[in-house]
Amino acid sequence: MQEIANLQAKNAEEAEALRIKYLSKKGEITQLMNDFRSVPAELKKEVGMRINELKTLAYDKINALKESAGTAASSGETSQDLTRTPYPITLGSRHPLTIVKNEIVDIFSRLGFTLAEGPEVEDDWHVYSSLNFADDHPARDMQDTFFVESHPDIILRSHTSSVQSRVMEKNQPPIRILCPGRVYRNEAVSARAHCFFHQIEGLYIDKNVSFTDLKQVLLLFAQELFGPDTKIRLRPSYFPFTEPSAEMDVSCTICGGKGCSMCKGSGWLEILGCGMVDPAVLEANGIDSSVYTGYAFGMGIERITNLKYQVKDLRMFSENDVRFLDEFTSAR
Numbered sequence: 001m002q003e004i005a006n007l008q009a010k011n012a013e014e015a016e017a018l019r020i021k022y023l024s025k026k027g028e029i030t031q032l033m034n035d036f037r038s039v040p041a042e043l044k045k046e047v048g049m050r051i052n053e054l055k056t057l058a059y060d061k062i063n064a065l066k067e068s069a070g071t072a073a074s075s076g077e078t079s080q081d082l083t084r085t086p087y088p089i090t091l092g093s094r095h096p097l098t099i100v101k102n103e104i105v106d107i108f109s110r111l112g113f114t115l116a117e118g119p120e121v122e123d124d125w126h127v128y129s130s131l132n133f134a135d136d137h138p139a140r141d142m143q144d145t146f147f148v149e150s151h152p153d154i155i156l157r158s159h160t161s162s163v164q165s166r167v168m169e170k171n172q173p174p175i176r177i178l179c180p181g182r183v184y185r186n187e188a189v190s191a192r193a194h195c196f197f198h199q200i201e202g203l204y205i206d207k208n209v210s211f212t213d214l215k216q217v218l219l220l221f222a223q224e225l226f227g228p229d230t231k232i233r234l235r236p237s238y239f240p241f242t243e244p245s246a247e248m249d250v251s252c253t254i255c256g257g258k259g260c261s262m263c264k265g266s267g268w269l270e271i272l273g274c275g276m277v278d279p280a281v282l283e284a285n286g287i288d289s290s291v292y293t294g295y296a297f298g299m300g301i302e303r304i305t306n307l308k309y310q311v312k313d314l315r316m317f318s319e320n321d322v323r324f325l326d327e328f329t330s331a332r
């Protein structure tokens with residue numbers, strides 16, 4: 001009995017060898033049972049009980065040895081590689097909007113632009129009045145602007161142009177800044193619109209800054225971002241804070257200008273708004289418009305990211321679905 005209780009096996013083969021030794025047809029315990037016939041009648045009861053006990057013990061013990069040998073083998077305990085990492089570490093990734101923002105910031109910082117930031121909870125002056133928005137301009141309408149309850153003057157900024165005003169009021173030219181940040185608009189959330197998104201604003205003010213400078217910088221930017229064959233075109237537009245104002249298109253990043261479903265056959269994709277800073281804006285922010293001129297531009301980071309990565313639904317950017325974020329593990 002003791003011998004059986006003390007059995008050991010290092011692996012499944014050794015446990016099997018024990019089964020053969022004790023319980024197979026010619027095994028030692030099977031032999032005992034075969035010899036049972038020759039046991040005298042008066043001892044049969046006692047001996048029978050003992051043999052049965054022995055058999056059950058051996059059976060249970062060997063099964064237990066087999067089982068533990070099996071689990072040890074499958075968990076790798078018998079042949080451990082101590083140099084392996086303890087579990088697979090999945091790599092994190094930067095958010096696609098951060099990747100694209102960094103890329104844009106990189107391009108403009110090579111042109112001498114430095115970063116500036118401002119608050120997301122703003123006042124009417126910095127978001128609208130200082131930027132030449134008339135009191136009754138429709139963009140101030142409840143449709144677009146989120147108001148902080150009970151403070152009609154305190155709002156969530158609806159564009160990053162508010163940072164222009166904050167920088168101008170504290171600094172004299174030359175000013176060459178880039179302002180990335182989150183903005184808010186009262187829109188119903190859908191695949192194509194969201195109540196918050198991200199913009200990057202650029203502002204350059206100095207003596208003799210002209211529209212040609214703006215156009216050249218934007219061409220260089222577009223070619224750095226979308227490739228050297230990219231073309232740009234400027235279409236006249238309107239913003240209260242720039243005069244003249246324009247919207248810029250780039251040649252379609254998918255078809256290169258031939259026309260496809262992405263550019264709806266036109267060959268062009270709109271990517272930003274820009275213009276020469278209106279002299280009234282310079283004056284409202286303490287800069288002498290008879291000495292200085294400047295240009296400004298602003299673009300949506302989601303829009304650019306969509307063009308680069310063909311993200312179909314804007315909501316993907318804020319849902320934190322790891323399957324979506326994982327797709328950017330290898331991006332910069």
Ligand code: PHE
Pocket residue numbers: 158159160161201202239242273274275296297298299
């Ligand atoms: N603020 C504008 C917008 O949100 C973009 C813009 C910025 C246009 C700077 C011109 C100059 O649409």
